[in-house]
Amino acid sequence: MKQVTQMLGAVALALAAHGAQAALPIAQWTHSSGARVYLVSSPAIPMLDVSVDVDAGSRRDPTTQIGLARATASMLDKGVQAAAGQPALDENALAEAWLDIGAQFGASASSDRMSFSLRTLTDPALLERAVALAARQMAQPAFPAEVWARERERSLAALREAETRPGTHAGRAYAAAVYQGHPYGAQTTAQTLQAIGVNDMAGFYRQHVMACGARISMVGAIDRATADRIADRLLAAIAPNGCRSLAPVPEVVPLAAAKDERIPFAAAQAQVLLGQPGVRRDDPDFLTLLVGNHILGAGGFTSRLMDEVREKRGLTYGVYSSFSPGRHAGPFTVSLTTRPDQAEAALALSREVVARFVAEGPTEAELQAAKDALIKGFALRLDSNRKLLDNVANIAWNDLPQDYLDTWTTKVAAVSVDDIRRAFQRVLAPQRMVSVIVGGMAP
DSSP, rough: HHHHHHHHHHHHHHHHHHHHHOOOOOEEETTSSEEEOOOOOOTSSSSSEEEESOOSGGGGGGTTTTTTTHHHHHHHTEOOOOOOTOEEEEHHHHHHHHHTTTTTEEEEEEEEEEEEEEEEEEEEHHHHHHHHHHHHHHHOBBOHHHHHHHHHHHHHHHHHTTTTHHHHHHHHHHHHHHHHHGGOOOOOOOHHHHHHOOHHHHHHHHOOSSSTTTTEEEESSSOHHHHHHHHHHHHHHHHGOOOOOOOOOOOOOHHHHHHHEEOOOOOOSSSEEEEEEOOOOTTTTHHHHHHHHIIISGGGGSSSSSIIIIIIIOSSOOOOEEEOOOOOEEEEEEEEEOOGGGGHHHHHHHHHHHHHHHHHHOOOHHHOOOOOHHHHHHHGGSSSSHHHHHHHHHHTTTTTTTHHHHHHHHHHHHHHHHHHHHHHHHHHOOGGGGEEEEEOOOO
16 A cells, blocks of 8 residues: 555656646547547556546436436445455445555546546556456445435435525526426435435436446556457446437427526525526537637636626626536526625626627637637646546547547637627527526515
8 A cells, every 4th residue: 555655646746747738649449339439648647547428417317306317426436246256345345445456436427427437557456456446336336225325314414505505596496497397407306315215226327327328538558458458347347237229318498588587585695697508519619609708708807797797887706607518508607696786787787798799799809818818728628637538538428529639729719700709699699598686685
């Protein structure tokens, strides 16, 4: 264990010295299972980061068990079953096993996908042990009932605490209005959590965690042959779950009309949200919208919204806009907090700024400043193996071009004022947005 700790310390120093790196070529091939494998060989640091992504996100939750995907992912480090002559491991023994190797393994679920992540040193003996334990954890999750009972109580307590915050009520009302019944807008409640049992988790896992539709992304000091062996081990772990076509998830329906929600809540600050369904991640205008939104509301104190709503009017300490795309249209959202007596004025001004930007687009000076900021900051998106892995996994999951990172700065530099105006007018309809204000009076 001391040797592992020393090696990890050396790797940390190497990461700090490595700094920002240029985008590296991405190798891609299809595994015999049907999974797609993506590899960036990065020999400078003796470390490997792996991500395995499957179509098992919360958009697959049954309507009466919202939260099932996330609960399933959260239980994957709570123990493994006995198999092939190996004893069962409870959550403590499993944590000790990973600590002994000096590696990390985890699982999480988002709206679209369930992700398994492995980080390990590439010393051959440690790498072999780490991959073997990761494969076992993926193949034989235990889902112990007594641990889920404890974890569910923790989640229920967190839900009760969240009810005391105005942001919870604002986000819930906003999601319901924007998504109009689409799974992206579904919210976990105490009732849906209580409906989830460990048998439901095991069934969800077997039904959705399949090798054939998986994406495996690897970044680190390995070659193609080693990547193939790792993919074989990890995909074999979930291959017994079969290979089947999952039911298609419907697309998000555009808003037909504006909708305004005003929710009384005793709070010192009002929560304000404005927005609508935006775009899918594979939308051809994604980078154009990214550049435009940097100008509109993502560029901090240089953004239009911050200048108009905070600097000139003093209606908030901060206001931001964002696109959050997925495999379906994620939201475009403007968010701010303000004094309850200023909420309507802040909302009206934000709406006006958005509408003017959609109609006119940015100035040439604003566009150049945004390009400079984004291009200069691009290296920070790739300045560690973990960040590079996140980018590669994003390419893999959303079927983006393999040269996406290599061409990113060139494409950003080519965006014009006309491009931004056209894209924003195609995507956004300021007259048909949802607005939500929570706060202002006692309920």
